[in-house]
Amino acid sequence: MESQDATVEHADLEECPLATRISKNKTHGADGGNAKSECLHCGSIIPGSYSRVKAHLFKEQGKGISICTQATPEMVAQFHAEEDAAKSVAQDSSPRSVPMPVHIPVTYSVGRPPSGKRKKQSGITESFHNEFRQMADSLIARMFYTGGIPFNLARNPNYRASYNFIANHDMGGYVPPGVNKLRTTLLQQEKQNVEKLLEPLKKIWGAKGVTIASDG
Structure with a gap:
């Protein structure tokens, strides 16, 4: 776990x-330890991530980190200027929000359609439900387009199964797994599941043999 944290911290510091x-x-410890960097101005060793590097160079008191003894007020001002310039560039290059092709009136409530005859209410409610479905389709489609996802994924049975499961269960506030959970916890969970399913097959390899085939 420490080596993984160190890798994250190094990436943070490099960027x-x-x-x-x-x-x-710079790493310290028998197994690499947590990331530590050295200030090129005063030579102090700075443990941890970028927030501590900033506290050291900006000479911020009360942050639990030593301040740079060689940094003059002019140097600190330059450090702040470099930080602000980088933030400005990052903000200008960040993805911009693009309007969706489907519009849903924000004043409409699904549970309370406009007043009127029941038949009219039913028609209006169904109309808005259709707009919600169109919005959902548009959001999913944009995920494919902006993420460079192959359209063939839509043929994957797990693609439809995942949305059906969410739609048919009351999971208010559900948030899909992020990058870290997908590539760590869930990946390991699926790997263990596949290995368990393969155990009966592996037990007969010794008696019946096994052939490994490759198409390339």
Whole structure:
């Protein structure tokens, strides 16, 4: 776990606006330990991530980290300027929100359709339900387009099964798994499940043999 944290911290330090003010990729400890960097101005060892590097170079008191004794007020001002410039570039290059092709009136409530005759209410409610479905389709389609996802994924039975499960169960506030959970916890869980399913087959390999085939 420590080595994984160190890797994350190193990536953080390498991408930080003040990366030129420290020596990167310094590790301490028998197994690599947590990431630590060295200030190129005063030589102090700075443990942890970029927030501590900033506290050190900005000479921020009360952050649990030593301040740079060689940084003059002019240097600190320069550090802040470099940080602000990097934030400005990041903001300008961040993805911009693009309007959806489907519009849903924000004043409409699914549970309370406009007043009127029951038949009219039913028609209006169904109309808005159709708009919700169209919005859902548009959001899913945009995920494919912006993520470069092959359209063939829509033929994967698990693609439809996942949405059906969410639609048919009361899971208010459900948030899909993020990158870290997909590539760690859930990947390991699926790997263990597949290995368990293969155990009966592996037990007969010794008696019947096994052939490994490859198409390339």
